[in-house]
Amino acid sequence: xxxxxxxxxxxxxxxxxxxxxxxxxxxxxxxxxxxxxxxxxxxxxxxxxxxxxxxxxxxxxxxxxxxxxxxx
Amino acid sequence: xxxxxxxxxxxxxxxxxxxxxxxxxxxxxxxxxxxxxxxxxxxxxxxxxxxxxxxxxxxxxxxxxxxxxxxxxxxxxxxxxxxxxxxxxxxxxxxxxxxxxxxxxxxxxxxxxxxxxxxxxxxxxxxxxxxxxxxxxxxxxxxxxxxxxxxxxxxxxxxxxxxxxxxxxxxxxxxxxxxxxxxxxxxxxxxxxxxxxxxxxxxxxxxxxxxxxxxxxxxxxxxxxxxxxxxxxxxxxxxxxxxxxxxxxxxxxxxxxxxxxxxxxxxxxxxxxxxxxxxxxxxxxxxxxxxxxxxxxxxxxxxxxxxxxxxxxxxxxxxxxxxxxxxxxxxxxxxxxxxxxxxxxxxxxxxxxxxxxxxxxxxxxxxxxxxxxxxxxxxxxxxxxxxx
Numbered sequence: 001x002x003x004x005x006x007x008x009x010x011x012x013x014x015x016x017x018x019x020x021x022x023x024x025x026x027x028x029x030x031x032x033x034x035x036x037x038x039x040x041x042x043x044x045x046x047x048x049x050x051x052x053x054x055x056x057x058x059x060x061x062x063x064x065x066x067x068x069x070x071x072x
Numbered sequence: 073x074x075x076x077x078x079x080x081x082x083x084x085x086x087x088x089x090x091x092x093x094x095x096x097x098x099x100x101x102x103x104x105x106x107x108x109x110x111x112x113x114x115x116x117x118x119x120x121x122x123x124x125x126x127x128x129x130x131x132x133x134x135x136x137x138x139x140x141x142x143x144x145x146x147x148x149x150x151x152x153x154x155x156x157x158x159x160x161x162x163x164x165x166x167x168x169x170x171x172x173x174x175x176x177x178x179x180x181x182x183x184x185x186x187x188x189x190x191x192x193x194x195x196x197x198x199x200x201x202x203x204x205x206x207x208x209x210x211x212x213x214x215x216x217x218x219x220x221x222x223x224x225x226x227x228x229x230x231x232x233x234x235x236x237x238x239x240x241x242x243x244x245x246x247x248x249x250x251x252x253x254x255x256x257x258x259x260x261x262x263x264x265x266x267x268x269x270x271x272x273x274x275x276x277x278x279x280x281x282x283x284x285x286x287x288x289x290x291x292x293x294x295x296x297x298x299x300x301x302x303x304x305x306x307x308x309x310x311x312x313x314x315x316x317x318x319x320x321x322x323x324x325x326x327x328x329x330x331x332x333x334x335x336x337x338x339x340x341x342x343x344x345x346x347x348x349x350x351x352x353x354x355x356x357x358x359x360x361x362x363x364x365x366x367x368x369x370x371x372x373x374x375x376x377x378x379x380x381x382x383x384x385x386x387x388x389x390x391x392x393x394x395x396x397x398x399x400x401x402x403x404x405x406x407x408x409x410x411x412x413x414x415x416x417x418x419x420x421x422x423x424x425x426x427x428x429x430x431x432x433x434x435x436x437x438x439x440x441x442x443x444x445x446x447x448x449x450x451x452x453x454x455x456x457x458x459x460x
Binding site: 037038040041042043044047048052053054058069 | 173177195200202
């Protein structure tokens, strides 16, 4: 298991939305240019956890997904 | 035993000739099921307390007769009640009381709902990373909101959504007690307790409504609050209960009494009233505090009583009154516990097949009869709807 997977699992177990948003966002942005599906998959997770936690970052993430026709 | 043909005609006679509800309505699961729908869901029932969701985003799941509800405080500070069920696969959304910081995220596929019930996100609903789909219309898939109303700290719900508005149904009672329809203050665990009783929920109502039993069951109260100091409250088709003319404020060790409700009139100097908001909420009002008991019917012979005591001012819930509050809670708990053997005894008595609903005292049992007649009317209305 790589470091990202371990960090994600730990954050999921802890219910740590802020960390989850950061990790998923970084993962999404890292692959978005070469793999839109994979990038938007990760960004969706970042968006959902930001939305759940009431983080202002949710709007930025939503805008990225809306621009690609993947969120309303 | 079945209730399909239970005869309610005797119940609806004037009190002098009436009988109580037939035994089946206390001991038969089929009758319990009929009342669940025709009495408790068709009317405005108490399901919880607004004080349990004090802050924006506080969410409290409640099971009301098998219906999963979510009591929630929204962004505007209003209490809302939703069905605690995701519109996608029917998953329970919130399992434990907690604060929702942003949205309610379903733990199954992460559909997210705002505090206003709107569906905000449907991740991967159109495939990986694709969160929209032409057939998923979010504006049609918000949480199911139940009709709800908060009065005197109690959250009422009309599950059937067919009853007239709460403030129309209970206009008279709201006017009667307008002096207490003010902010209420609750101090937490020291003003809260639950009692599990082995009886049908209606027996708790019936016992609460009448003062006839006071000298026999509550001799401690009778030392200052004699039977002749009480009056019956009988409002046919609306509510019933009892009042006292000799309420005496509790004093702390230092002789201090709880502060009064602001502007409370002289009528309440030594007056207090105890009324059932049909079907399942028992309320008491006094110049310095109120209480509410939400009866949670568990099954035909099991009820949980959720008791909460509220005060008139913020000062009353402060440290200066903690010992007096403890005394007040203990006093009420003792009174309500004294009632347990009678409600449980009446439950067991109804296993006797020769009991015919009972003979009312026209002078003393009118409040109980008003309740029975109201229940019978609700049942009749439910049967009429079922027959159409």
